[in-house]
Amino acid sequence: MTNSIPEIRDADFLFVTGSNTTEAHPIIAMEMKRAVGRGAKLAVADPRAIWLTEIADWHMQLKPGSDVWLLNAMAHVILEEGLESRDWIEANTENFDSVVETVKRYPPEEAEKVTGVPAETIRQVARAYATTPKAGIYYTLGITEHTTGTDNVYALSNLVLMTGHLGVRSAGMNPLRGQNNVQGANDAGATPVFYPGYQRAEDPAVRDKFSRAWGVEQNPNPGLNLNDMMKAMGDGRLRGLYLMGEDIVISEPNVERVEEALNHMEFVVVQDIFFNESCRWADVVLPAACFAEKDGVFTNSDRRVQRVRKGVEPPGQARADWQILAEVMRRSGLEQPDYQDPGEVYAELASLAPKFGGISYQRLDTEGGLQWPVETPDAPSTEFLHKGGVLRGKGLFQAVEYRPPFESADPEYPLVLSTGRTLYHYNAATQTRRSEGLSQKQPESFVEIHPGNAFKMGVEDGQLVDVVSRRGRVRCRAMVSRQVRRGSIWMPFHFPESKTNYLTTDAGDAVTGTGEYKVCAARIEPVLEDAPRQVFPGSYASARS
Amino acid sequence: MSQNNGHASQSSDGFIVVDGNELSFREGETVLQAAQRAGIEIPTLCYDERLTPAGACRMCLVEVEGSRLMQPSCAYKASPGLVVRTQTPRVERNRQFILSLHLADNVQDRDEAEDNNPSRLHALAEDYGTLGAWPRVERQRQERPEDTNPFIEFRADRCIACSLCTRYCDQVEAVSAITLAGRGAHTTISTADRLSLTDTTCELCGGCIDVCPTGAMTEKQALAYGKPERELEKVRTTCNFCGVGCQLDLNVDRQANRVVKVTSPPPGTTVNDGNLCVKGRFANDFVHHEERLTDPLIRGEDGQLHPATWDEALDRVVQGLQGVAERHGDDALAFISSSRCTGEENYLFQKMARAAFRTQNVHQCAAT
Ligand code: SF4
Numbered sequence A: 001m002t003n004s005i006p007e008i009r010d011a012d013f014l015f016v017t018g019s020n021t022t023e024a025h026p027i028i029a030m031e032m033k034r035a036v037g038r039g040a041k042l043a044v045a046d047p048r049a050i051w052l053t054e055i056a057d058w059h060m061q062l063k064p065g066s067d068v069w070l071l072n073a074m075a076h077v078i079l080e081e082g083l084e085s086r087d088w089i090e091a092n093t094e095n096f097d098s099v100v101e102t103v104k105r106y107p108p109e110e111a112e113k114v115t116g117v118p119a120e121t122i123r124q125v126a127r128a129y130a131t132t133p134k135a136g137i138y139y140t141l142g143i144t145e146h147t148t149g150t151d152n153v154y155a156l157s158n159l160v161l162m163t164g165h166l167g168v169r170s171a172g173m174n175p176l177r178g179q180n181n182v183q184g185a186n187d188a189g190a191t192p193v194f195y196p197g198y199q200r201a202e203d204p205a206v207r208d209k210f211s212r213a214w215g216v217e218q219n220p221n222p223g224l225n226l227n228d229m230m231k232a233m234g235d236g237r238l239r240g241l242y243l244m245g246e247d248i249v250i251s252e253p254n255v256e257r258v259e260e261a262l263n264h265m266e267f268v269v270v271q272d273i274f275f276n277e278s279c280r281w282a283d284v285v286l287p288a289a290c291f292a293e294k295d296g297v298f299t300n301s302d303r304r305v306q307r308v309r310k311g312v313e314p315p316g317q318a319r320a321d322w323q324i325l326a327e328v329m330r331r332s333g334l335e336q337p338d339y340q341d342p343g344e345v346y347a348e349l350a351s352l353a354p355k356f357g358g359i360s361y362q363r364l365d366t367e368g369g370l371q372w373p374v375e376t377p378d379a380p381s382t383e384f385l386h387k388g389g390v391l392r393g394k395g396l397f398q399a400v401e402y403r404p405p406f407e408s409a410d411p412e413y414p415l416v417l418s419t420g421r422t423l424y425h426y427n428a429a430t431q432t433r434r435s436e437g438l439s440q441k442q443p444e445s446f447v448e449i450h451p452g453n454a455f456k457m458g459v460e461d462g463q464l465v466d467v468v469s470r471r472g473r474v475r476c477r478a479m480v481s482r483q484v485r486r487g488s489i490w491m492p493f494h495f496p497e498s499k500t501n502y503l504t505t506d507a508g509d510a511v512t513g514t515g516e517y518k519v520c521a522a523r524i525e526p527v528l529e530d531a532p533r534q535v536f537p538g539s540y541a542s543a544r545s
Numbered sequence B: 001m002s003q004n005n006g007h008a009s010q011s012s013d014g015f016i017v018v019d020g021n022e023l024s025f026r027e028g029e030t031v032l033q034a035a036q037r038a039g040i041e042i043p044t045l046c047y048d049e050r051l052t053p054a055g056a057c058r059m060c061l062v063e064v065e066g067s068r069l070m071q072p073s074c075a076y077k078a079s080p081g082l083v084v085r086t087q088t089p090r091v092e093r094n095r096q097f098i099l100s101l102h103l104a105d106n107v108q109d110r111d112e113a114e115d116n117n118p119s120r121l122h123a124l125a126e127d128y129g130t131l132g133a134w135p136r137v138e139r140q141r142q143e144r145p146e147d148t149n150p151f152i153e154f155r156a157d158r159c160i161a162c163s164l165c166t167r168y169c170d171q172v173e174a175v176s177a178i179t180l181a182g183r184g185a186h187t188t189i190s191t192a193d194r195l196s197l198t199d200t201t202c203e204l205c206g207g208c209i210d211v212c213p214t215g216a217m218t219e220k221q222a223l224a225y226g227k228p229e230r231e232l233e234k235v236r237t238t239c240n241f242c243g244v245g246c247q248l249d250l251n252v253d254r255q256a257n258r259v260v261k262v263t264s265p266p267p268g269t270t271v272n273d274g275n276l277c278v279k280g281r282f283a284n285d286f287v288h289h290e291e292r293l294t295d296p297l298i299r300g301e302d303g304q305l306h307p308a309t310w311d312e313a314l315d316r317v318v319q320g321l322q323g324v325a326e327r328h329g330d331d332a333l334a335f336i337s338s339s340r341c342t343g344e345e346n347y348l349f350q351k352m353a354r355a356a357f358r359t360q361n362v363h364q365c366a367a368t
């Protein structure tokens, strides 16, 4: 995020897109509600009617996968009406002209045909966004989990750059991270592209630095990203796998292919707090401590490094992940310090990554969280990025053209399936489903379907159905609801006994490799020999219909 | 700094005089806020800085020059030149009166009252004194014993109808699942049609428990556990669910090695401003779940996983990975980490991949 969470309440315009914030980030949603309570305008672009759309001034209920059309049309309006911030563009950006040319071809009236959002709404939102100084954009997986995810982000950032809504309190571009420490894992270098602190792995000087620091010549071959790893497992390029804290059999798209690829592995290590689905393929399973049982740091969406503190001892023989890893490294023959606690590990990280150079446990304990960059021990926390101009040189406009999603509806699979998370569960739900209370509130998987489609297919609310895609078939209950557009269906992905990711495609974004969880073609088949219907208690649908 | 609650400007819009001290205030501030900032203590029961003041409990009354009646400082706006007194005998007598009044309609004994959550009512009674024990008022507030929600219990005999919980639910969580119902001494907290919370718009955030000054709203599970909050140790940590990074306090029973419940730090002190969601506050059963892995497991000749010692398991890990690398090259190994693990663990994990096993094939499972 370029802004901080506490800045949200002071925003005057919020553009929330591809983020069901009340469910995925309830605390950020509280800040949004607070801003709206103060009089801020709210525009939501989402294929579903989500909670926030109830208090929104505009709901742009676009067709899944048509984001680029919508965003380019907003840029079209801004330029057509001369609302861009010329001086700011001049001083802070490059490549503006390319975008001017491209978005000319995206008039709102045409956008209406592709996206389903009325042209007038697109105009109003574009105007309100461009003319409100404290205007922030908030987005999450609904934007990135597409084959066009990177394009979507560029299209958004073009809006930010042409209006100069950056480097100002409460204005900026804010990806809301889905998991507690996505930011921190990236920061620490758990990506093939970067060493810790976003130092490029392709840069020989960077590899040299780490060769010297760790005493091992660094491998110059580019690493595989997650999506490529799944493919490389299938075609035999990968033979050994170490999984820490993840259940790829639930969380990766196109599960069947993942399972098949796991069959080809010669050696698999799984390190986790529960016996997860991937353990079925493990040669060794290592029991780990959970967050309440260890020390460390998490870094949240607004780059805030905060302490995790040990409250209780782990069960049985379970050990903290950092202890296990240090031991594996030692036994592999790597010479390295004998870490006594995670604070020493953090100090090593900080010494190798200038962005965090000024962060230490001592400072975290006295000052609470610190938002990086914090390069020296006396540097302050950085509340928002790009203050007084774009960080490191000029902001680069990137013209993007609409490309249709990997799959679209056809006569055989007439519906478009999107997946997402709900308030009551979390990812593979290994933790939340072990809460009796949460399971009571939301016991099983469901698929949301528009009443129009349901009626045609003879599907009733609460009935068991099969959701079928080119890749698989998953059984769950129908939740007939006007939350979804006609022609679209939506499923949560938390439930192991109805693995939504049997359905999704592993077609990845060209740049990030992120899977297209948000669009795949599907159909629904009612299951006839059904047990009694079961409508979800307290669900949005039952409370409202 | 970033961890404040959004007061960006420190400028002053004038001065008021409180107990003879000149205090600056900002436009829109109340007498209570100006006094609190200056460290002058005024007791409150129904005030929370996140909510619009209700002026319901009368605990915060102060004398304001030019006004015959005492005024609720939580709702009274500061204006230039205002003269306020917070420590006169009249003010102090009012506090004792209010405390006696509420206690007459509440659990008397502090230990009993604080069987789970601490009670601000009882703490204030100890600090400011009362006008003696008044006869017990028959309890008349209606309960909802049929509410089967798993997390939140409402105990009407402790409610003082301060409306903190309902205002929180309206204004912060913004779902209006609970409301004040009935009048006068019958006023109680209820839901539409007296439904279970799980059948309402309630999102089980537990904020109503957190703001309640008496423990009338309380955590069902912690109550059943039977150890009061004051006997638990609070360990400040960061939530392990979404990317907001809420700060929370694990309430730990050291002897039993148990996380009994989770509470939120006070408003205005952390990024989450005293708020938590249902997962952060209540989804912690997994910590002590019986299905937790407790032993290293190694797959044997029989194809089954068997418990093993750490020594055996770790050696097997190293042999297995090195074996693959010898047979197929370093880049035949892949390492997938989790954003659920700490920064240090992710650092060590990529170091392990890059230094101990010499491959760049390392990625965390959530690229977004
Ligand atoms: S738990 Fe949250 S949503 Fe439910 S009644 Fe309490 S404050 Fe309202």
Ligand code: SF4
Pocket (backbone or CB within 6 Å): B158, B159, B160, B161, B162, B163, B164, B165, B166, B189, B208, B211, B212, B213, B214, B215, B216, B217
């Ligand atoms: S339950 Fe607690 S917070 Fe709600 S009105 Fe009663 S005393 Fe106040």
Ligand code: FES
Pocket (backbone or CB within 6 Å): B043, B044, B045, B046, B047, B054, B055, B056, B057, B058, B059, B060, B061, B072, B073, B074, B075
């Ligand atoms: S705190 Fe002011 S009336 Fe209750």
